[in-house]
Amino acid sequence: MAKTEAISLSGQPLPHWITFLQAHQITSWHDRSCPDSLRYLGFPLVSSIAQRDAFCSSLLTTIQSSCAIHLTRSLFIRGRATVLNTLILSRLWHVLRVISVPVSFLDKVKSVMGQFLQHRMFPPIKLSTLCLPLRSGGLGVLDPSIQQGALQLRWLRPLCLSPHSTSGLVPPWLSFLLRYHTSGTDPQLTLLFHDLRPPDLTGLAGCFRNIFSAIDRLPHDFSSLAPNIATCLALPLRSVCLPATSTTSFPPSWQHLRVEDAFLVDPSFDVLCRRAPADFPRNPLILRKFFKRVDSRDILLQPFLVRAFLPSHILQLNYPSIPSRSGSSINASPFVCGLLPGIPWSKLKPRMYRSLCSSSVSPPLSSTLSSSQWRIFWNLPIHHHVRNIWYRGLHHKLSSRSLLHRILPGPFPTDSCPICEASTDTPDHFLFSCPLKIDVWSTFWQDVFGSHPTLPILHDAFYNLSFPYTRSSDIHAASLFSCALLAIWRHHWSTVFDNTLFVSSTVLSTASRLVAIFKAEKSLDDLACSLAT
Template sequence: MADTQKEALLRSKSLAAKVYNQALQTGCFPPSWQQLRVRLLPKKGALTSLKNWRPISLINCDAKIFTRIVTKRLAPILHKVIHPQQTGFLPGRFIAENGLALQLIMEQAQLQQKPGIGMLLDQEKAYDRVHPLYLEKTMLAVGLPVAFVDAIKNLFFGNRIQININGYFTEDIYQQRGLRQGDPLSPLLFNLALEPFLLSIMNDPAFQGFVFSPSSLPPVGPLPPAIKCMAYADDVCVFLSSLTDFTRLQDHIQAYTAVSNALFNHHKTEAFALNGRRHDEWSAILDHHTIPRYYHRFSPSGFRYLGFPICYTDHHRKQVEQHLLEIVKTQIKIYSQRNLSIRGRATIANSLILSKVWFALRQLVASSSFFQALVKIISAFVGGSSQPRISFAQMCQPMENGGLGLLHPKHQQLAMQLRWIGYMLRSDVSHSFLTPILLHHLSLIPGVPPDPRQALFFPAFRQGPLCELARTARLWFTAFDAIPVHLPVHRANVSNCLALPLHHLLILPTSHWLHKTKYQRLLGDSFFIYDDHQHSLRPRIPSEQPRPRYLLRRLYRDLLAVSPRTVDLQPWLWPLIDVPLNPNVNSSLDPLIQGFLDDPFWSLSDNKYYRSHLLPGSLPPYKYPPRVIKSFWSAPMSPYARTIWYKILTQRAPLQPLLAILHPQDPQCVHCHGEEDLAHFVYLCPKKRPIWEAVLSRHLPLYFLRPSILLDFVLYLRSPPSYLPLAKALTLFSAILHKLWSAHWNLKIHAVPFHELTITKSINQQLSSFD
C-alpha cells in the first residue's frame, strides 16, 4: 500500500511539473485555471453601492500553487527593481517602515515649523482597474522576458468569472481588466503597475517634497534625500512643500490615469498638516479640489495611515488609547463566555486580544496610565475575580518558570523597537529607505556628537524636544537601555578615544564633577589631543583647553598629581598613549558598535529572550523541573482542575487565615478546626486525606507515595519518583484537587455536606472520562 501511494505521488509531481513548465513557457493553461468564483466582501460605506464591495477570487488550488511559485521566484527580482519607498509584499520590506517614516517626518516638521502637507491618495477599485496593455508594457519595461509576460497576461486577463450571490452563481462574465484579489501574484503585479506613477514624482526635479534640514551648520552627518512619496499596495502618501508641488502632483496623476486606467477619488483623499498647524492657503486649495479632510492639531481627532494612529496632541493620543481599551474590553466580553483554564485564557489574551493593540503600539507613544489600565483589564480576564489574585508579574513569567507566558504590553512594545535599533546599528539594513531618516532624527538632538548613535549608548546626550516623553525617540532609548550589553569601549583606537565621552576614559571618584549629566557630554577631544609632533595621544595643556577651562584645568592637575591621586586613566587607555595615529584605521565608532553587536545576546536574541531580561526572575535556572512543568501543561485534565492546581502552585489558594483578614471570621479549617496552611488545605486535613488514599489505592495500587513526596509534587511540582507514571499522576491528582476544591467551597458557601464517599465516587467518574 505504501509503495503504491509513493508511486502515485511521484507521478503526480511529474505531471504537475510538466503542466507548470508548459504554462510558464507557452502560456497554455488547464481550463479550470481560468474559471473563477468571486465572493463579494463588504467594505466601509453604504452597501447598496457596488463600489463598497470587495471582490475576492476563489481560485483552483493547482493554479494558486503555480502563482505562488512564480511569486516566490519573482519577488527577489522585483526587490531590485521597485523603489525602496514602495514597501508592500517584497522580501526585507516592512509596512511599519512607512508608518515610522511619516511619524518622524511630522516630528521634524513640528520642530522646524515646516509648512508643508501630506496627502493620502485614494484609488477607486485599484486592483480592478489595472489595464492589461498597460501592465504588459510595464513588465516589459523592467526587463521581464516576453514569454513570461505573455503567460501572466493570458492567465490574468482571459478568465471567466461567476459571482456568488447568496449561494447562487451568476452566468459567466468575461474578465477584460483587473487583477484578481486573492491570487498570490496580484500584489506584486500591482506594485509594478504603480511604480511608474511613483517614479514620475520622485524623478521630477520641480517637485520638492519634504526636504530634511540639519539642526546646525555644518550638519551632523549626511542628510537623507528628500522624500516625495511612499506607498504600500494602493495606499500612496505624498509630501508637498509648496503649491508648485500640488500642481505637479495633479499633472502626474492626470498622466498616470490616462495610461493606466486608474482613477483617484478626491472626495476620499485625506490631507494633513506636517507641522500640525492649519494653513488657510492649503485649506483653500484643498476645498477647491473637493478634498474634504484636512487634519491638523485643532481637528477633533488624529488620522490613520496604514492602520497606524497619527496624533498631533495629547487629546488625540488619549482618544486612541481609549479606543484601544474599548477594543480589548469587547474582545474580553466575547471570550469570557468560554470555559477556559487559566492557561487557556492567557493564550487567548496573547493571540486574540492583545494582538489587537500590537500594531498600534509599534509606534504609538502611549501613556503610563494606558498601560496600567490595559494590565488591569488583562489581569482580571486571565486571573478571574477570585481572591487572592495571581500577580500580573507571575502571569508574565515563562511557562518553564511556572508562569503563563502572558505578554507584558509595555515589554512587548519595547521589544518591537529592537527592529529600529537594528536599523540604526547594522550596516546590512542600509537597503531600507528608513535607515538614513532614523540616523538623521538622532542627529537633530542638540549637542549630539558627530556620530548620532552615541545618543543610544550614552544617556547624557538625550536632550531637547525630540527626547521628550511623548516623542518616538523616547521609545528607542527606553528599549535600548534594557539591552543587557554595553559598548566595548576598551577596544577603542586612538581616534575613537577622542570621540568617546571623556568620563569613560578615566577612573573617577563617585562624587566627581564629570559624573554630572551636563559634563558627561564632554568628549575625549575636549581634554585629550593627538600631538602630530610627538605622534602620540596626550592631555591638552591648559592653554589648549576649551570650556569649561577651570574644571578641565583642575582635572589636568588631578591627573598629574602624584599623591593623593584621585583621577587616573583607564587601564586600556595607557597602551594607546604612545601609539601613532594610523590613517588607515577606521576612525568611526563602527568597530566598537560591531563589537557590541558581536555579543552573544544578539545571536540568541528574539523578542522572547529580550522580554525575559525585562522581567525579574524570568531567566534560568527555573524553579520547576522542565520535564514536569511541560507535562503539567500538556497532561489531560479539565480546564477548571488545571486552574485550581495552578493557584495552589503559585500559593494563591484562598486559605482561611487570608479569608479571615479579608472578611473577619474564624481562621481555622472549616472541617477539623485545625490550623490551616496550604498542605493542610490540600491533603493533611483528616476529612480530605482519606479521599486521597481511597482514590490512589484504586488508580495507582502498585505505587506507594509518602505524604511528604506527594505534597512536594502537588505543591511545588518537584520531580516524583521515576517509577511513577508522570502523565497519569498529573491527570489523577488534578481530578482529586478539582473535586476536593468544589466540595470544600460548596460546604463553606452553600452548606452542602462534605461526604467522603460521594466525593470519591465523583472523582472516579471524572477519571473514567480520561481512560
C-alpha cells in the same frame, strides 16, 4: 473628493489652506485643534498630546471589550494567554510598530491583561511572572513594553549593522535623519548613549523615540570591551560612571559633558590621563566635583575606561582575553556588538530580543520546578480546570485562609481552616493535611496506587510531579491525582460558599466519577485515533 481628508503636517491651523481646500470640495481638515486624530492604515496621525490620549483611550476600551467577550468562553489560563497574545492585543501590536504611547497607557493595558488572565483567581500571580516563557514557569504572555521594542527591530537592525548604507524604503530615511542630526558624532553612538541624542530626535512626534527605547531595553554590559582612545573621549561622561551604592545618583548637569572634558590623551604612552583643573575646557566647577566623587569612591569608572589608562602591552599582559584596542578614529562597533555578546545583529529575532530584555527584569520564581519539569507539567493529561488550580499552587497563590488573612485581614479576620476549624489553613493544610482531606487522600491513594500516602509523598506529587506506579496502565498517574485534587477543591468551596458539609465519602464519590469520566473521554480519543489511522 468627498472622501478626501487633509491634514496639517505641522499641526497648526492654516486658514488659507482650509479656504483653498473648501473651494475644491475638500471639507475634512485635521490639525492640533481637532479632538481626534486622522487614521491612516490603522495608525493615528496625531498632532497633539490630547489626540494621542484620545486614541489610547479608544484603543484601551477596545481591548477591554475584547477581554469581556472572551471571558465568556471556558478557557483555562494558558488558553487565555494564547488568545490575549494573538487576538485581543493584535491591534495594539499593529499600532506599537510605529506609534509611541505613554508608559501610563501601557500600565493600564497590563492591568487589563492581568485581570483577563486571572479572572476570578485570587491572590493573583504577578504579570511579570506570567510573561516568562513556559519553560520558566510563565505563560509566554507578551509584555507590551518589551514587545514594542521587539517590533522596532526591522528599523533597528539596519541602523546597527550599517548606518551609512542602509537599503529598503524606511531605513535610508532613518539613516539620513540620524546622520543629519548627529553631525560630528558617530551615529551609532547616538543610538547607544542617551546623553548624545539631540532633542529633535527624542520628542513626542520623533520617529526615533521607539527605536531609542528599544535599544535602551537591551542589557548594557560593556565591562569586557576595549574601545580605542578616540572612542572613549567621545562618550558622555555619565555613561562611563558606575554608582558605588544603590543610592548614588548623577546630577543632570553632567548630561552635556563628555569624557574629553575631563580626560585627555598622554601622547607618550597613548593612554588617557586626567586633565589638570586649569585645562578644563568648560564647567570647571562641575568637573572638580566629578573628580572629588571619583577620588572618594562615591562613583566608579567603567572597567573599559579604566583600561584606557593602561598602555597596550600592559593591557595585553593583564587582560589576555580582552581584544586589544585598535584604530585612531571613533568606532562604535565594540559597543554595538557588546549589546549582543556572541549574537550577530543580523540574527537577532523578536523572540531573542524579548528573552534578552526579560532576563534583566525577570522576578525570582517561587516555584522550584526545572525547565524539564515545567515541560512535563504542561503536557500532563489532566483537565483544564485542575491545571489552573495546580498552576496557581505551584506559584503558591492558592486561596488558603492563611494567605487571604495576610492580604485582607478585614474580610478574613482569622487564618483557621474553614473545614476543620482547628488548624492554620496553610497551603499544605488546604491541599492535604486537613484531617478530613487526608482521609480522602488515604482512601483514594490506596484504591488507585495500592499504598498509604504520607504528607511528604503528597507534597512531592504536587510540587515536584513525582507520582507512584499506578495499577491502571491505561491512565496516567497524574490524571488520577488531578481527579482527587479537583474533587477536594470543589467540595472545599462548596463548604465555604454553600455551607454544605465536607464529607469524605461524598468527596471520594466525586473523585471516582471524575476518574470514570476521564477514562471514558480517553477511550473516545483512542477510538477516534484508531479510526483516523
